[in-house]
Structures are given as structure tokens and as C-alpha cells.
Amino acid sequence: MIFVFALFLLTLLVITALAIVHTENLFVAVMLTSIFSLLMAANFFILDAADVALTEAAVGAGVTTVIFLSALALTGEREKPRVGGRNIALVTVGILALLIIYATFDKPRLGDPNAPVHQHVAPWYLEKTPEYMGFPNVVTAVLSSFRGYDTLGEVFVVFAACIGVLFILGVRPPRESLEPRDESSGLRHHLIPQVVGRLLVPFIVLFGLYVQFHGEYGPGGGFQAGAIIATGVILYALLEGEAEALRAVPRSVLLGMVIGGAMLFGSVGVVCMLMGGAFLDYSVLAADPVWGQQLGILIIEAGVGMAVCGALLSIFHAFAARESLS
């Protein structure tokens, strides 16, 4: 049954992708992209990747859509049609598709437990995680300890994007802003979204915190939590208007969160070195290595959550501030 469902989902995925490319209304395209992400998330879930599904849903369907929409508000939503030049693009991508399909013929069958992917490194993680970490979510263990350095790098990618958006949008717009928009923007005057939204926001944030601290046991962790909390605050901003949200969480606090989160992660690494271990070797943090690992992971996950949440919100506010200017 589940296979039929998976086939159905994948087919939908393809149809959505084609529709996105075909439509000339950018607003429609963005909404379809959001649906595309949700379908993708469902698909990941069927393929046993709960953590990834959660991230794709929060980041892909939630945050990406919001950022796209706030950019669309600043540009136009119609795409101009174009004639000619189609053939070159078609030939290029056609070759690409053939190449990949050629490669798939020797790929191991889906779900084959003997495929080389499942042989070498992966079983080691599955076997050692309970022993070294003392908690069940292997994904979290690999993410934050075995391959913690990648995650550190990733936090810095987010950091780079954040300072990039702030830097690029930090220039004053060329046209002088004539009349500032109506202060009471947002959906404040609509009764139903406001009531429902007000009810939802605390739960979203609470859920985010749960995902943050439960990441070692169930699916979840810093990224997902950061994205979910950011979504909650963005919803608040949509309901109550930009200014209100900024009053609740000011810009400097957001930037502080990004820098603080990244620094927290980095400094855990340095502390590990100072205490005689390797960089990001959490085992030295406490007398019992297992406890040390758990402590280290807890701290860096908090750092990741802070950084991601702060960065996404800063990016959102940067776009939104632009909007009220022009």
C-alpha cells in the first residue's frame, strides 16, 4: 500500500515541478514551490528520514516561501514570456538526463541491505551511538558529534547568508521613500486569522523548544527548532505587523543570537581543545565521556538553534524593512 502511495507522491512531485516551470505568474510559482516542498517532505518521511522530513517541511515549505514572498512583494509577480532559444536549453538538459539514467542502471536496488552504502561506515554509527552517546537518535549523534565539524561549517554558511543579506540590503534605496506605509499593516483587521494566529503562535514556539531539546530522543534538533521558532515569530509579524514583532524581538537581539550561536559552537570546540581533547571532542567535557558527549551536544544544538533562528529572522526582517521603505 505504502508503495502505491509513494508512487503517487512521486508522480505528483513531477507534475508540480512541471507546473512551476510552466506558470508565468511568479506568485503561483512560489505557492507551488511550497507544495513541492511539502510533497518532498512526505516523501522523505516514507523513506524513513524523519529528521530530514521535519527540516524540509519547516525550512522548505515554511521559511523559503516566506522569503520568496517578501522578495516578490518588492519586485513584480508577472514573468514576461520569451520567444526562441529553447532548443539549446533542451539539448543541454536532455544530455544531462540521459547521463543520469545511464548511471542508474548499475545503482543498487532501493532498500537493498547489502548495498555498499550500508556496509562501511553506517553500521558503525548505529552500533556505537548507544555506547558513546547514551541516547537513541543516531542522526543527532552523527550530526553533532561524529560529523560535528560539518555542522559547524554549516552554521557559518547560515551566518554568511545572514550578514550577506544585511550587507546587500543595507544600502539605502535609490528612490527616496515618499510615504511610509500604513502603520497598522499585517492582518490585524481580519478577525479570524488574528484569533487563530494568536492561539497558534505560542504553541508553535513551544513545539520549537520541544523539538530543540528532545532532539536526542526523537527526530529534531537545532536546525528544525530554529526554523520552527522563526516561523512562529514570522507568523506573529504577519499578524501584528512588522513593528510589533520587532518590538518583541529587536534586531540587535537577533544579530546577537546569530553571532552568539556561532560563537557558542566554536567556543565549545576550543574548550574541548583546552581540556586536552581534539577540536569538538566533547568526551573531555565531563568526567564520564558519555556525559561529556551529551553535554557538548546539548550546548552546540542550542548554539545551532539560536544561530539558525536568529539568521532566518534577520533575513526576513531585512526584506520586510525594505518593503516598508519603498
Place this chain on the structure above:
Amino acid sequence: MKLLELLGYFNYWVFAIILTVGLYAVIRKTNLIKKLIGLSIFQSAVFLMYITMDKVEGGTAPIIQTGVENQIFSNPLPQVLILTAIVVGVSTLALGLAIVVRINESYGTIEEREILDAD
């Protein structure tokens, strides 16, 4: 059994198709935002490829439950990689959109040809 096998190939083919569709949009579309949408589809396709390879028959999400023996788990590593890749993708996208917004401000358009004509 047969079905799973078919699904296996189907997953890879869907990966190939989505990848192609995304890349086509990036190359062919002249609207800058549409290009970015294409880029994000293109990247999602790669996520699908990684997640497809981590599936193990009869497996479950890699969260070890106490008291249950002989569980089969899916491979955690690709999931970790994709978690990272998703966030990287979103970062690139945000930066790209910021640039598009600035382009729109200084050129008054987000169509590639009109920008080329403007200079």
C-alpha cells in the same frame, strides 16, 4: 518485492526528471526569480537522491528503541548530509533574492534581457 524494485528505479528517475526540470528553468527562464525557483527545485532533486539511497528494506527511522532487538535502521549518514544541504540551499536562496531585490531597485526590472539592454 517486484514493486519495491520498480519503486527504486522510479525514485531515481524522478530524481533525474526533477533535476532536469530545475536546470531547464535555470537556463531557459529569463526572469531572475524564476531562475532562483528553478535552482531550488534543482537542489531538492539532489536531496531526493541522497535520501533514496539511505532506505533499507523493512527499516525504520534511525532512532534506537530500548528493549527491541534486531531492529533494522535506515542509514543515518545521508540524512545528516541532507540536513546540512537543505540549510545551505536556503542560505544561497536568501542571498540570491537579496541580490534580485537590489537589481530591481537599480534597474527597475528583473528580466535578464532588459538588464542587459540597460547597460
Place this chain on the structure above:
Amino acid sequence: MLSAPLVVLLQPRGLAWAGATVAALASFAIALALTIAVLDGQPQVYAMGGWPAPYGIALGVDAFSALVLLVVTGAGAASLLAARPSIDQQIEQERQPLFYSAWLLGLAGLVGIVVSADAFNIFVFMEISSLASYILIAGGPDRRALPAVFKYLIMGTIGATFYLIGVGLIYMMTGTLNLADMEARIGDVVDMNPILVAAGFITIGLALKAAVFPLHVWLPNAYTQAPHMVTVFLAACATKVALYVLIRFDYLVFQAKLADHEVQFALFAMPLAILGILVASAVAMFEGNLKRLLATSSVAQIGYILLGASFVSQAGLSASVMHIFNHALAKGGLFLAVACLAYHYRDLRLDQLGGAAARMPWTCAALVVCGFSLIGIPGTAGFISKWLLISAALESGPWGWGLVAVILVSSLMAVVYIWRIVEAVYFRAAVEGDSQPAEAPLQLLLVTWLVALLNIFFGLFPGVPLELANSTATLLAGFAS
């Protein structure tokens, strides 16, 4: 010890120029220390998090990475050291902290790529460095910087994603992400198709990043529109790091194990390299904007590096690695001199630069020295690598003479375009009245001359880089045969 540069580099707060420069200098010092350690004979390995290699992420530095590391950190430190006056002119005060922290992130990303021994880790750091360089280029004062950077962003992301696909395919077949481990296990793979396709994806993806000839279209615009000091930094090292990964993958991971990969790589790389050298040099000859001219010539120089690698011989590799080092020196120096010029000249078209030599004699002299190095005049650093390249070409077989001809023709073209610059600044009358001597700020000028002198120094005493290049070649060729 090895993680120290990363720790230092990876903590950018709202750092202003001083902090950034200190961090860059510190990383340069660490790179020097590492190089000395490597010269002693032992490659350095560091396991992140204390987990053993295939499970955790390992860092490793051998002769090849040490050389590239020197180039990257040296370029970063030198350009930051000189950056202050030029950046003050081009970027508003309140945006500078963000700008410098992006710069540091870019440097950290490049360093991270070079020292990493893990395929996925390389991807992550590649993205850090690319995002940072998009930001840096977008700092350019002209509005044309924005479309340029957008194009770079699209092509760069496609390149990185291709690389990711390739790594995914290899991981699928070998079950590992560690480069050394990959190399060991790739031989056991029975089905060759995915590996072949993976090799294709990785090579094309990285070639996009490295601006190898037909995929270079993003480079001239991006370099021309970037703030001048950013061009110095990026031109000296950004594409070279992508080439470094390309060479590393093709030689260490694929070369020995894939049937005929050697031939395929040579067949793929050599025509592209030759075309790139000839076409880009020819375009540069007719280019009217000084910065764009030099950027176009970078594409040709990348062609040289690739050409050396495509011989698949020890001499070729060593020439290619040498050229990475020397070109960074020559091009870095040239762009530094351009930044000096730009301090007084807003418009960098050649016909606007008349009489510059009278106004800024020191700057123009440095420009000429580095230009000679780019051409490959004996006594400068560029000569050493051109010489190595020519002798490698002669060794490479029956068509060696043809290749030598290509190199000589393109060197002649380089003479032409460098001569056009010299003519413009020395022999053309000043366009406007303002012609009293006005040198660039001392800070900028000193660094420019330091680099120019290094060009001569390494032309006369190429000992250390040559030794590193030779041991790199032995290392890589050892895997190949």
C-alpha cells in the same frame, strides 16, 4: 595544531579591519609553520572531534595543500593588509564590519577546503567561501556588479550541486566520504557506470567553479565589478582552490582506479586548456578596460594550470602546481597595482589612463614588474613555471612541439596586452589637466611592492615552492602510475 587556523578564522564577530587583518596574518603564520612541518617530510593529519578517519571528519595537509594554503592565506593577509584605504573609498563606513567579516568567512572557507580530507566537508566549506565571495563582489560600487554577482551565484550553485551529485554517487558505491578511504574502496566497485558519471559530474562542477574555459563566463564581469581589493584576493586564490580540488579528485580518487580515466582526463582537459589559453589571450588583447583585461587573462592562466595537469606526467604536474603559486603572485601584484591606480582614477579604461606613470611612478613600476612576471620574462617568477611547462610539453610526446607553439603564441599575446597597458600609462598624454604627482597611500603601495619584489625573488630563487611542487607531483603521479 591544525584546527587552530580554523578556530581563529571561524569566529568573525562584527570585526573591523584590524581584527580581520590580525586573524588573516595569524592564519598565514600558521600556514607557514605547517609548510615547514610538511617540508620536514611528514604530512599532518588531524581528526576532528577525536573520531577516527572514516567515521569522523579528518583534516590533512600534505605538500600540495601546504602550497595552496600558503597562496590562500598569503593572498588573504596581503590584500587585507593593504585593503583599508581602497575599501574606505568604496564602501560606506557603517557597512564595513559586515564586509570584513564576510571577507574572513571567505578566507576561512577557502582554507577549510584546502585542509579538508572529507568530500562532503569540502562541499560545506565551498559554500561558505562562495557565499562570502558573492557578498564581497556585491560590494562593488557600480550597479553592474549586481547582475554579475547574480550570474556568478547561479553558476556557482550549479557547480556546487553537480559536485554534490558526484559525491553522492561515489558515496552510494563506496559507502564512505573520506577521500583516502574513497580511493582505497573505489577499486572494489564492480559497476563502473555510476563512478564514471560521478567523475563527470565532479569534474564539470569544479570546472564551473574554477572558470575553466567554456564555463568561465561569470568570471570577467564578476572580477571587473568587484571592489578592487576583493579582486586582488579572489583573483589570487579563489579559482585556484577549485582547481586544487579538481586535481586532487582526478588524481587521487579516480585516476588509478578507473580504466582509461587517464586518457579521458587528458582528452577532456587538454583541448579545453588550449582553447582557453588562446581564446582568452586573444580577447584580452582587444579589451579596453584594464581590470577586465586582467580578468580575461586569468582565464588563460587557468588554462595553463589545467594544461600542465592534463599531461598526466610528473613534470606536467609540477609545472601546473608551480603555476598556481606564481600566477597568484603575478596576478595578485597586478591587481594590487590596479587598486593603487584606481585610488586616483575612477575610470579604468585604458584610454583614460594616459600620463599615469608621471603621476604615480612607483605604482606603474610595480605594474610593469608584475606584468613581466605574467608574461614570463626570465628573472621573474612567471618564467619558472612557463619554463617547466614547456619542458613538460616537450616530454609529453609527439605533439609536444605543437603545445610549445601554443604556449609561445599565447605568451606573445600576453606581451601584446601587457604592452598596451604600459603604452597607456607611460607614453600617452594625460587626458585631463590634473597631472601633479599623487601616489597611492603608502600602506597600499608598500604591499604592492612587497608582492612585486616577491615576483622577482621567486624568479631568482624558486627553491621552496619548487620543492613543494615537486613533492606534490611525486605524490600525485605516484598514485597515477
